Amino acid sequence: MSHQYAVIVVGGGIVGATAACALAQAGIQVALVDARKPEKEWDAGSVDMRVSALTRASQNILRNVGAWDEMAQRSVGAYQHMHVWDADSAGVLHFDAADTEFPELGHIVENRVTVAALWNQLEALESATIFCPAKVADVQNNEQGVQVSLSDGQILNADLVIAADGRDSALRAMQGIQTTGWEYKQDGLVATISSEKSHQATAWQRFLPEGPLAFLPLEKGQCSIVWTLSHQTAEEYVALSDEDFLVRLEQASGGVLGKMLSVGTRGAFPLRFQYAKQYTSERFALIGDAAHAMHPLAGQGANAGLLDAAAIAELLIKAAQAGRPLGSQKVLRQYERWRKGDNLAMMSSMDVINKMYTSQYEAVRQIRGSGMSWVNHSAIVKNYFNRYAMGLRADLPEMANGV
Numbered sequence: 001m002s003h004q005y006a007v008i009v010v011g012g013g014i015v016g017a018t019a020a021c022a023l024a025q026a027g028i029q030v031a032l033v034d035a036r037k038p039e040k041e042w043d044a045g046s047v048d049m050r051v052s053a054l055t056r057a058s059q060n061i062l063r064n065v066g067a068w069d070e071m072a073q074r075s076v077g078a079y080q081h082m083h084v085w086d087a088d089s090a091g092v093l094h095f096d097a098a099d100t101e102f103p104e105l106g107h108i109v110e111n112r113v114t115v116a117a118l119w120n121q122l123e124a125l126e127s128a129t130i131f132c133p134a135k136v137a138d139v140q141n142n143e144q145g146v147q148v149s150l151s152d153g154q155i156l157n158a159d160l161v162i163a164a165d166g167r168d169s170a171l172r173a174m175q176g177i178q179t180t181g182w183e184y185k186q187d188g189l190v191a192t193i194s195s196e197k198s199h200q201a202t203a204w205q206r207f208l209p210e211g212p213l214a215f216l217p218l219e220k221g222q223c224s225i226v227w228t229l230s231h232q233t234a235e236e237y238v239a240l241s242d243e244d245f246l247v248r249l250e251q252a253s254g255g256v257l258g259k260m261l262s263v264g265t266r267g268a269f270p271l272r273f274q275y276a277k278q279y280t281s282e283r284f285a286l287i288g289d290a291a292h293a294m295h296p297l298a299g300q301g302a303n304a305g306l307l308d309a310a311a312i313a314e315l316l317i318k319a320a321q322a323g324r325p326l327g328s329q330k331v332l333r334q335y336e337r338w339r340k341g342d343n344l345a346m347m348s349s350m351d352v353i354n355k356m357y358t359s360q361y362e363a364v365r366q367i368r369g370s371g372m373s374w375v376n377h378s379a380i381v382k383n384y385f386n387r388y389a390m391g392l393r394a395d396l397p398e399m400a401n402g403v
């Protein structure tokens with residue numbers, strides 16, 4: 001059977017589902033294809049291992065596509081402070097929402113909460129059609145249009161395909177788009193923990209020789225940890241008994257949250273620096289992790305992807321309103337120019353920070369310690385970093401700027 005749409009979005013994770021919602025809300029006929037059905041319901045009290053620190057800009061985008069209210073109803077953990085310190089130097093940085101015009105610096109949200117709210121929105125939109133579970137078998141794109149064949153034999157035709165199918169994007173490979181990057185030989189170990197002391201609505205991050213350890217405050221008092229470790233150590237720590245793991249975690253935390261009391265399921269995700277050499281080809285665009293994968297130390301991957309989604313949606317909506325073709329090279333080039341440089345700058349700074357903080361050279365240690373203290377005492381520089389971390393910078397898509 002053959003179907004006609006304006007845009008096909010492949011991948012309904014945080015990024016693809018946001019792009020699909022934004023387009024469908026503007027009346028653009030969208031097909032969303034995903035290989036897996038997202039989790040919509042779960043046991044009360046359970047917590048997803050995967051969470052994201054979402055910036056103010058991301059909150060604005062998610063509110064604009066209609067998902068934020070359901071997310072807030074389900075569970076979002078606002079944080080008012082961010083405290084970063086270096087285990088190997090005197091460097092300390094503290095950010096406080098009181099220094100901004102906002103009540104919080106950001107929110108820690110389980111990925112499943114965001115995805116469920118986006119899918120509920122999409123399912124209610126007349127202009128959106130969901131194909132799930134469905135895998136893409138083939139993509140044929142040329143000047144006339146694009147045809148996506150699903151492995152169950154269905155054929156989808158459209159003006160444009162947006163690939164949001166994650167960092168191992170099959171669609172990127174089908175288009176022959178090359179990537180540049182490397183494996184970090186580090187894993188992000190994630191788990192939900194509870195501790196003796198309150199997290200005080202603070203995102204804590206301690207830089208350790210193997211990589212940073214972050215405690216991200218959840219709504220109900222627990223924390224989600226993201227602990228960057230060498231691949232070998234991560235494997236070892238995932239296999240430890242809960243008791244032994246909690247001892248290591250408490251040591252690594254420097255005791256900042258007191259005794260570590262309990263830990264849930266642990267998982268380790270290999271970390272990669274990777275960017276697509278081009279974001280677009282004929283009637284084709286990459287967004288989110290399919291375009292760029294970065295170190296999670298500043299929690300910016302999903303935030304960067306949400307900006308991609310908002311940017312491409314804005315350009316496509318404007319083209320549709322002006323009666324211009326959606327898959328035109330002009331629109332795609334605008335998107336690529338808008339987002340590629342910003343993403344590369346973000347990923348490169350994460351990479352430099354990771355290298356600086358895992359370096360054991362005394363000179364580097366001293367520089368990072370005094371650099372942190374200098375930033376901490378300079379109101380102007382600190383404000384700049386604060387706003388950047390909140391996703392508030394120049395050239396944002398309109399949806400990221402507030403309602």
Ligand SMILES: Cc1cc2nc3c(=O)[nH]c(=O)nc-3n(C[C@H](O)[C@H](O)[C@H](O)COP(=O)(O)OP(=O)(O)OC[C@H]3O[C@@H](n4cnc5c(N)ncnc54)[C@H](O)[C@@H]3O)c2cc1C
Pocket residue numbers: 010011012013014015016033034035036051052053054134135136164165166167170171188189190226269287288289290296298299300301302303304305
């Ligand atoms: C340890 C860790 C911590 C992180 N913390 C943060 C954080 O605090 N803040 C932050 O902003 N980011 C964070 N990130 C990054 C963030 O998780 C990712 O950037 C984000 O989830 C990417 O979303 P996406 O929608 O682009 O891709 P994905 O979440 O990978 O979604 C891809 C979707 O495509 C579907 N799919 C895949 N292949 C196919 C196919 N062939 N056909 C159909 N569908 C397909 C999948 O089922 C999936 O639904 C972290 C990452 C890690 C590893």
